[in-house]
Ligand SMILES: NC(=O)C1=CN([C@@H]2O[C@H](COP(=O)(O)OP(=O)(O)OC[C@H]3O[C@@H](n4cnc5c(N)ncnc54)[C@H](OP(=O)(O)O)[C@@H]3O)[C@@H](O)[C@H]2O)C=CC1
């Protein structure tokens with residue numbers, strides 16, 4: 384088994400981003416600027432947003448965190464998004480998910496100017512991605528592609544099975560792996576809770592991407608010898624062993640699956656760290672105007 388080391392790869396790419404950010408700042412007289420909106424006080428979301436902000440500082444971006452209590456209305460949130468859309472000092476905007484039930488995530492996503500949509504969730508970015516046109520690619524699948532690229536994992540002609548079809552991970556992942564690009568050119572099967580005989584599908588895969596949200600969902604019996612296994616899952620459990628008071632688990636039974644996999648990502652230390660890198664890269668592109676001219 385070889386480890387797909389998110390710590391190592393993310394640190395390396397962040398060094399490159401830092402150099403490019405400095406060049407941007409020297410030329411334009413301002414730093415790339417990311418705004419993250421957080422509604423409510425979900426523990427996981429707090430951690431991720433804090434990490435995004437910290438990483439922005441690290442690479443020389445400006446970051447602003449706007450926080451609202453759960454009782455903010457959809458109209459108020461959208462009004463704020465429209466204000467940010469008009470602000471030329473802000474390059475990228477993300478609204479952390481999940482949102483409270485009374486706010487429609489689709490409406491919020493579509494309210495964001497697609498040229499500032501560094502999460503890549505806007506239908507314009509999604510459509511452009513599907514067409515292989517320049518666009519913002521959702522951070523998690525983007526990070527996974529960067530990881531596959533870094534380790535020069537052969538993907539062309541391979542059978543990839545993605546488990547989970549969410550808008551933010553599984554669905555865009557399946558599009559990227561199937562695209563005519565490198566990494567890419569996989570034969571992709573996208574599976575979900577209504578898939579018949581999911582175990583057999585996963586067992587046939589050369590590349591497995593697990594994005595379900597259930598601890599130990601992918602077991603050693605489900606994985607082919609020599610498969611590449613990408614674990615997106617972040618499952619938090621209370622624990623007295625750690626000082627944070629919780630422990631993270633992926634969707635893959637790491638210890639057992641590592642015995643069979645040729646390559647595997649750990650949790651923590653894998654895809655999560657690459658997600659941050661995907662977001663930073665998108666924010667830099669937004670500032671430079673390389674995808675959508677300013
Ligand atoms: N590391 C990172 O950077 C990130 C990690 N995550 C983590 O990844 C995991 C998935 O997140 P996300 O994609 O947002 O999750 P969602 O809850 O939006 O989607 C889960 C998907 O898994 C499918 N699923 C659920 N149960 C089963 C089952 N028993 N058999 C087959 N399929 C099943 C669902 O199927 P159906 O559509 O039929 O309901 C759905 O498509 C979570 O643990 C999340 O915390 C998420 C984003 C980034």
Ligand SMILES: Nc1nc(=O)c2c([nH]1)NC[C@@H]1CN(c3ccc(C(=O)N[C@@H](CCC(=O)O)C(=O)O)cc3)C=[N+]21
Pocket residue numbers: 430431434477478479480481502522523617631650651652653654655656658659
């Ligand atoms: N609009 C929006 N955009 C997102 O990108 C988004 C979102 N909403 N909602 C939730 C998911 C989840 N997500 C993660 C980001 C970083 C780590 C991460 O850094 N993980 C570290 C450890 C984190 C820790 O220690 O808690 C790791 O896996 O090593 C994980 C998960 C982004 N998401």
